[in-house]
Amino acid sequence: MKSIERFFSELETSLNNSTFRKLVVSNKKNKDQDIIKVSIRIVELKNGTRLSFNYRYREKDIEKNFSFSNGIKEAGSLLKEMFYDATLFTVKEEIYFTGKGKKGKITTVPASLERKISKEHNRAKKRLIDIEGNIYLKELGILDGKFKIKKNMQDKYRQIEKFVEIADSLIKESGLKSPLKIADMGCGKGYLTFALYDHINNTLSIDVEMEGVELRKEIVDSCNEVAKKARFDKLVFKQGTINDFETGSVDILIALHACDTATDDAIIKGIKSNSGIIICAPCCHKQVRKEMDITKELMPVLKHGILAERGSEILTDGIRALILELHGYKTKVFEFISSHHTAKNIMITAVKSERTPDKEKIMEEIALIKNFFGIKFHYLEEYLR
Ligand SMILES: C[S@@+](CC[C@H](N)C(=O)[O-])C[C@H]1O[C@@H](n2cnc3c(N)ncnc32)[C@H](O)[C@@H]1O
Structure with a gap:
């Protein structure tokens, strides 16, 4: 035959x-x-x-x-x-x-x-990430030996699924086409990296090349092992810092819970590589917190440490979104998962827009906000210059 x-x-x-x-x-x-x-x-x-x-x-x-x-x-x-x-x-x-x-x-x-x-x-609508026979979710400890979600991993699974749902709708909104090149900056154990690769490759049937960047070598090695077991041929994990990573051109750049200014480093990479989509969920916001020079009018409110901290989060992420808009992105800032699951639940998404931004207006808005809060230096703004 x-x-x-x-x-x-x-x-x-x-x-x-x-x-x-x-x-x-x-x-x-x-x-x-x-x-x-x-x-x-x-x-x-x-x-x-x-x-x-x-x-x-x-x-x-x-x-x-x-x-x-x-x-x-x-x-x-x-x-x-x-x-x-x-x-x-x-x-x-x-x-x-x-x-x-x-x-x-x-x-x-x-x-x-x-x-x-x-x-x-x-x-596909009922469960975005199929768990039956899912090798990588088992290897990453989300599923038990019978491919059931472990009790203590329910939140993590929901978080992964929510993230994939958001990325899915952004891909559709952006009109990006196959093949897609994706970089996940500060990918940690790669929960989101694996799930997004799986969804794009196997559910959306879009060819994808994906790289995860992570500081810790032992995690990088174990992620590469899992990728081999799952036969995800075009998913590679590399050890290094976000700052030193050569992205080349990428279609989608992700940075979830990368600490402090590591999120800014990732956004810089995304903007410079003309990424069609940038998704980040910032972690801590120390840089702007240290810069804030609280005026006497605001002192009665921001004298409380926690409120100053929340204030610095709002300012950091608000200015990040404005800077993305300055570079031609349409942005959204929202809670991507309930605060019951994690306090670090703010997400900034940016999709490259065809509309030319009103740069002068946005720059003036940024300058006014910085001036009001006495911020002389915003890491993202400075290093994009
Ligand atoms: C809190 S974990 C988040 C992991 C993953 N993105 C997630 O949301 O599940 C942050 C990871 O970023 C890594 N990281 C922090 N700063 C980094 C940098 N400058 N370059 C590369 N990796 C970094 C840390 O080692 C850590 O594994």
């Missing part, structure tokens, strides 16, 4: 015995073709179970649904006319076919994520 026939026989078997997860047809034959790839999954519609084809073009996505038999024919035509390669993801295996060469070739490897299939159209 020819390798292409074997591949289609595997496809039919996986559909018949319900082990099919998804099929991706890629590597276009004619590089000038506008289409990038086609991802096929099962959907349960009112009129029955169908194969849903997502045709990804440079500027748009088109969805079409087929019966199983017509879907198999459509996949056959795509491989004959437009693409060299196809990958069939089943519950147990990943089967790669390439039509390059005289006879074509098939390679089979065990599934990177042993997940049960779901035919529910809306399943």
